[in-house]
Amino acid sequence: MPELDNIDRAILRLLAADASLSLNDIADKVGLTATPCWKRIKRMEEVGIIKGRVAVLDADKLGLPVSVFVSVETSDHSAEWLARFALAIAETPEIVGAWRMSGDVDYLLHVVVQDIAAYDSFYRKLIAAVPLRNVSSRFAMERMKDGALPI
CATH class of the missing domain: 3.30.70.920 (Lrp/AsnC effector binding domain/regulation of amino acid metabolism (RAM) domain)
Known part of the structure; x- marks a missing residue:
């Protein structure tokens, strides 16, 4: 398992809070350009740190309270x-x-x-x-x- 640095952790926090953020938005927020940011995300997907990206649904509004x-x-x-x-x-x-x-x-x-x-x-x-x-x-x-x- 690769070591995670502060930038990796910042990327993970952003994705965990809002997986719909664009690559450019994430890169801007962590102080990178798009390509190195994408490479970090891709690496974390390949090793299984990022298992997927999902939408968080409101169970109450979907009739499952x-x-x-x-x-x-x-x-x-x-x-x-x-x-x-x-x-x-x-x-x-x-x-x-x-x-x-x-x-x-x-x-x-x-x-x-x-x-x-x-x-x-x-x-x-x-x-x-x-x-x-x-x-x-x-x-x-x-x-x-x-x-x-x-x-």
Whole structure:
């Protein structure tokens, strides 16, 4: 992994805040011309530091105001079970984030749905897809921060 200098970090902060900035805008803000700025961005893409560029959408305005954090525990840690679980995660659009955890919870899922009935439907599909020992849901009351990485 290449070392990042202050200019690389400044570029990353700008892209994380607004990926729609033009190359010229980024270059101006970090004190470079377009070509060396582009080369730095390209290098960071090639090594995987920049994984992609996305638009941040407003879930409420898109009719998906319910955010649920789902803790999943399983008693089966076989490769077959994990493959089925990974497939279920990949094929379920309501799951917008998924992590394998340490501690007393095996997996943590971030689920976004339109209402409680939609969550219930999601839940029923999840438990039908793979056997689970325990599922615990926590409904977010308010999004207090949704920020970029501390670069």
